Amino acid sequence: xxxxxxMVNHISYMLVKKIDAIKFRKYPELVVxxxxxxxxxxxxxxxxDYISGKNHSRKKIAMTSPVISSKKIPxxxxxxxxxxxxxxxxxxxxxxxxxxxPTHSEVxxxxxxxxxxxxxxxxxxxxxxxxxxxxxxxxxxxxxxxxKTTGDVFLLRYNSPFTPGFLRRNEVAIELANFDKKS
Numbered sequence: 001x002x003x004x005x006x007m008v009n010h011i012s013y014m015l016v017k018k019i020d021a022i023k024f025r026k027y028p029e030l031v032v033x034x035x036x037x038x039x040x041x042x043x044x045x046x047x048x049d050y051i052s053g054k055n056h057s058r059k060k061i062a063m064t065s066p067v068i069s070s071k072k073i074p075x076x077x078x079x080x081x082x083x084x085x086x087x088x089x090x091x092x093x094x095x096x097x098x099x100x101x102p103t104h105s106e107v108x109x110x111x112x113x114x115x116x117x118x119x120x121x122x123x124x125x126x127x128x129x130x131x132x133x134x135x136x137x138x139x140x141x142x143x144x145x146x147x148k149t150t151g152d153v154f155l156l157r158y159n160s161p162f163t164p165g166f167l168r169r170n171e172v173a174i175e176l177a178n179f180d181k182k183s
Contacts, residue, residue, distance in 0.1 A: 009064045010158075011089050016116060022141055023119050024176070030112040031094050032068065033102065034087035040069070043086035044161070050107050051088060055100035064089040066156035066171070087112075118142055118149065119156065119173040125165040126155060134172045148177040 017024040033050050035043045044067070051061040069086040087110070090099055099109045120138040124130060135153050142149060151174065158169040 009062055009091065011064055011066065012092075019145060020141065021120050022138060023121075024116055025119060026116050027112075027114060028092075029114045031090045031096055031099055032087040032110050032112060033090060033099070033107055034085055034110050035104075035106045035108070036085045038084070038086070038106065040086070041161075043069070043084075046104055046106055047086060047088045050100075050102055050104065054104065055102055057100045059100045061094075061100065062091050064091060066158045069155050069157070070152065116176045117173045118147065118176060119171040121169065121171045123166060123168055123170065125168065126157060126170050130170075131155060131172060138172055138174065142174075149174045150177040151175045 013025040156171040
């Protein structure tokens with residue numbers, strides 16, 4: 001994928017299982033640059049600046065998709081994250097200790113442990129109505145299958161904001177409970 005002349009890599013994962021439109025993927029530990037409580041455009045800009053060299057070592061970092069973010073949606077279930085966040089996964093060569101130190105006070109370097117996610121894909125723009133529709137579809141099917149989850153549903157976006165809506169790839173995802181993190 002290409003974003004404003006920057007080649008974009010994808011986070012690697014292993015497909016574990018599939019039930020209809022739901023895919024179960026095993027992800028490795030991820031090192032991410034994240035920011036909280038900013039509107040979507042501000043958060044994206046802050047993180048894009050970080051990977052574009054606005055860090056203490058002035059090092060450019062390859063962009064990796066998808067962009068991970070929470071979404072606050074007014075509904076009783078699911079409960080989305082109390083804090084809005086957006087995260088860019090860093091290339092696999094970085095650890096929390098070796099990632100360039102952010103210059104912006106709102107960027108933090110965090111580690112997401114390995115995990116298995118249940119995801120459902122959809123295209124188009126990520127408005128509240130579409131996110132709610134696919135979140136309910138995902139949760140209803142997981143409930144039907146008696147599959148336990150942990151944490152909040154979050155959004156994975158694979159394309160730049162300049163990609164036409166009908167070409168965009170998006171997913172809603174949630175972590176499965178009782179995943180042995182040692183395996």
